[in-house]
Amino acid sequence: MSEESNTVPTMAEMAAKNESPEILFWVGCAGSFDDRYKKVTIAFVKILNAVGIKFAVLGPEESCTGDPARRAGNEFLFQMQAMSNITVLNGYNIKKIVTACPHCFNTIKNEYPELGGNYEMVHHSTFLQQLIDEGRIKMKEGGAFKGKKITYHDSCYLGRANGVYEAPRKVLESLDADLVEMKRNRSTGLCCGGGGAQMWKEPEKGNKDINVERTEEALQTGATTVAVACPFCLTMMSDGVKNKEKENEVVVKDLAELIAESQGL
Amino acid sequence: MAVVQQILFLITLIVAIFFIWKRIVRIKSNIQLGRQTPINGNKAARWRNVLLIAFGQKKMFKRIIPAFLHFWIYAGFIIINLEVLEFILDGVLGTHRLFAPLLGSFYPLLMNFFEFLAVAVLISCIVFLIRRNVLRVKRFWSAEMTSWPRLDGNLILVIEITLMLAILTMNASDQLLQLRNDHYAQTGRLFFSSFLMPLFDGLNTSTLIVLERSTWWFHIVGILGFALYVTYSKHLHIFLAFPNTYFSKLGPKGHIDNMPVVTNEVKSMLGLGATETPLGEPGRFGAKDINDLSRVNLMAAYACTECGRCTSECPANITGKKLSPRKVMMDTRDRMEEVGKSIASGGPGLQDGKSLLGDYITKEEINACTTCNACVEACPVLINPLDIILELRRYVAMEESGSPAQWNSMFQNIETNFAPWKFSASDRFNWANELKSKS
Numbered sequence A: 001m002s003e004e005s006n007t008v009p010t011m012a013e014m015a016a017k018n019e020s021p022e023i024l025f026w027v028g029c030a031g032s033f034d035d036r037y038k039k040v041t042i043a044f045v046k047i048l049n050a051v052g053i054k055f056a057v058l059g060p061e062e063s064c065t066g067d068p069a070r071r072a073g074n075e076f077l078f079q080m081q082a083m084s085n086i087t088v089l090n091g092y093n094i095k096k097i098v099t100a101c102p103h104c105f106n107t108i109k110n111e112y113p114e115l116g117g118n119y120e121m122v123h124h125s126t127f128l129q130q131l132i133d134e135g136r137i138k139m140k141e142g143g144a145f146k147g148k149k150i151t152y153h154d155s156c157y158l159g160r161a162n163g164v165y166e167a168p169r170k171v172l173e174s175l176d177a178d179l180v181e182m183k184r185n186r187s188t189g190l191c192c193g194g195g196g197a198q199m200w201k202e203p204e205k206g207n208k209d210i211n212v213e214r215t216e217e218a219l220q221t222g223a224t225t226v227a228v229a230c231p232f233c234l235t236m237m238s239d240g241v242k243n244k245e246k247e248n249e250v251v252v253k254d255l256a257e258l259i260a261e262s263q264g265l
Numbered sequence B: 001m002a003v004v005q006q007i008l009f010l011i012t013l014i015v016a017i018f019f020i021w022k023r024i025v026r027i028k029s030n031i032q033l034g035r036q037t038p039i040n041g042n043k044a045a046r047w048r049n050v051l052l053i054a055f056g057q058k059k060m061f062k063r064i065i066p067a068f069l070h071f072w073i074y075a076g077f078i079i080i081n082l083e084v085l086e087f088i089l090d091g092v093l094g095t096h097r098l099f100a101p102l103l104g105s106f107y108p109l110l111m112n113f114f115e116f117l118a119v120a121v122l123i124s125c126i127v128f129l130i131r132r133n134v135l136r137v138k139r140f141w142s143a144e145m146t147s148w149p150r151l152d153g154n155l156i157l158v159i160e161i162t163l164m165l166a167i168l169t170m171n172a173s174d175q176l177l178q179l180r181n182d183h184y185a186q187t188g189r190l191f192f193s194s195f196l197m198p199l200f201d202g203l204n205t206s207t208l209i210v211l212e213r214s215t216w217w218f219h220i221v222g223i224l225g226f227a228l229y230v231t232y233s234k235h236l237h238i239f240l241a242f243p244n245t246y247f248s249k250l251g252p253k254g255h256i257d258n259m260p261v262v263t264n265e266v267k268s269m270l271g272l273g274a275t276e277t278p279l280g281e282p283g284r285f286g287a288k289d290i291n292d293l294s295r296v297n298l299m300a301a302y303a304c305t306e307c308g309r310c311t312s313e314c315p316a317n318i319t320g321k322k323l324s325p326r327k328v329m330m331d332t333r334d335r336m337e338e339v340g341k342s343i344a345s346g347g348p349g350l351q352d353g354k355s356l357l358g359d360y361i362t363k364e365e366i367n368a369c370t371t372c373n374a375c376v377e378a379c380p381v382l383i384n385p386l387d388i389i390l391e392l393r394r395y396v397a398m399e400e401s402g403s404p405a406q407w408n409s410m411f412q413n414i415e416t417n418f419a420p421w422k423f424s425a426s427d428r429f430n431w432a433n434e435l436k437s438k439s
Helices: A011-016 A028-033 A035-051 A067-071 A075-091 A102-111 A124-133 A166-173 A210-220 A231-243 A255-262 B002-031 B043-055 B058-062 B064-093 B099-103 B106-133 B147-180 B193-200 B205-230 B234-247 B260-269 B295-303 B309-313 B325-344 B356-360 B363-367 B374-378 B385-398 B405-417 B430-438
Strands: A023-026 A096-099 A120-123 A149-152 A178-180 A225-228 A251-254
Touching (some): A028 A035, A067 A102, A075 A102, A096 A124, A124 A166, A210 A231, A225 A231, B002 B064, B043 B058, B043 B234, B058 B064, B064 B106, B234 B295, B356 B385, B363 B385, B374 B385
16 A cells, blocks of 8 residues: 555645545645654554545645643734634635644644634544544554553643543554553543643753653553554653663654554555 | 520620631632632532532542541531530520520430430540541641641541530530439430430539530530631631632643633733733733732632541652642641731731742652642542642743753754654654554
8 A cells, every 4th residue: 555656635636636635634834844753743644544534734825823822821822823723724614624633632622712713623543543433443452552551641631721631542452452551541631741831941950851751651561553543742751751861662652653664555 | 593604605696706707708818819810610610519529429439437437527527516506595595505495395306416426526526636646647747847837737626525424414414414304305325425324323413514515515615715716727628628629620621721811911912812801910921929819819728637648649758759739738828828817917927928839839849740640630629639730830831931951952942843852843754654664
């Protein structure tokens, strides 16, 4: 299947052909620019292509949702971003958006409606789970992950912020892997340290970095894969694993990458 | 003698009510220093929170040991207070066990139940004292738990223990008097206090009467005094936890409140047409002091009982940063009390040259927050410290342009490149090149 071509249609192209997509894939800034996280974007696009979902991206018309600006206190900048994004999205008459970033997901889902942007918002964990449930992604018996220990790190903006705890876990269970939980999980899951615009500044003085604390907890489970569902968690947990010098034994991967791998994409 | 007691009791009651009332008025006006914000939405969902979270203690049970012990004190507080009604009526009317003849055989049953609760409260309070002072549970010893908050916690427990001992002693002496003089209302044997009877059996009748009367007085004066003390103490949660759950935010925790004033300005800047009706004075962006916070935020500060579950779940605090969500609530309350006291004594009030941000809560603290909502999730009475932190950040960013330098760079990147990182907007779609080149 990997030999097949993957297409990434933009909304502009679709609109020119007078077509509309089933879903808009909101890539996000990390998905567009972060070298490591671009692999997640590509993995997800490959899945969409393989399943045959009619999707589109905004491409160069996409721009930051404003999440870090709002959380750092700059409401003006947030609303400028939000309103110009809403203008673009409404201009294309977008109905349903899927994104891999919980921060984009939360902002568009919960904070855009007040500013005139109303869309059906789905996080890729839920979307993947639905595809698996519907049999559109067929999981192989005894795949490459069979018996492998995977632990899932809850993203705050997916979990506590929006109550999505089970979808990512169901996706991982479908890999036939041995899903192990950290001591703090679900509603008491410990943040990776990257939310609330912390991603863009050095942490305040303390006795430990938050991502190291969380990574230690992940390593205690004995898992060889730390699964994440957020670009910031991916960076923070990867850095944590490097800090603990475990990068040869433990990998940090997004759900989309794990599913794509299991499908040989 | 009986009349003198009645008059004394009435005076005590009136004095207590007067001082408690004064405190209620002060607390109310302190809370009203805050902004009035619309309380939108679903009344049914709000009442559901009051029932499940406040009355039902649902979130307390996330930590089972303290929840179990707390439950007895809570049940004791609500149910034993029915007996206080009898105390007050007896005091005013000069009667003794007014309800005994009215309730007949049900009365001893009720008294036994109250005694059971009194013993449960007693034991729970002792275990709580041990947890605080012997086991030194970490959350009771963190930085913001200075001498007063620690003393406050211990005082409450000691007062409750003393009050329960007074009830049991009173019942024991009363049962002895019932045996010696048949004009005492018969309660029959009360299971728990009867164990204390041998202690006082050797006393002569007049000493017993004094003991019974003084424990009665001790208990009721103690309760009235405690009610007043509560208004100065973290223990105020026994009342304000209920409205706090009602007014707490509904909907997903990830949602941050919109600022309509900003929406208006941004709309006109983008040429999208501002809303027709002007929104009045914009005031300050974000919060520098308590009057910039909402009344819900301020009431929450009075509803906080400093249990520290929030702080013990905070990733910043766990890793040694200065931020503590509990301290945010304690500081908000302390600042309110300071301003309220100043206003009441004709002082400068809010214009005393101090403010919540800076003099109480520092930028270092609010900057450390990851907005992960762990504190919000942890609070057994639905207090939202994150709300206050975000309002303070808004003030720093929009009124002072005083955010950390790296955040200012991030803002600049978003303004110029439409991404928080310094990448050119024209490169945004380059990620797809890899896929396109294969096709």
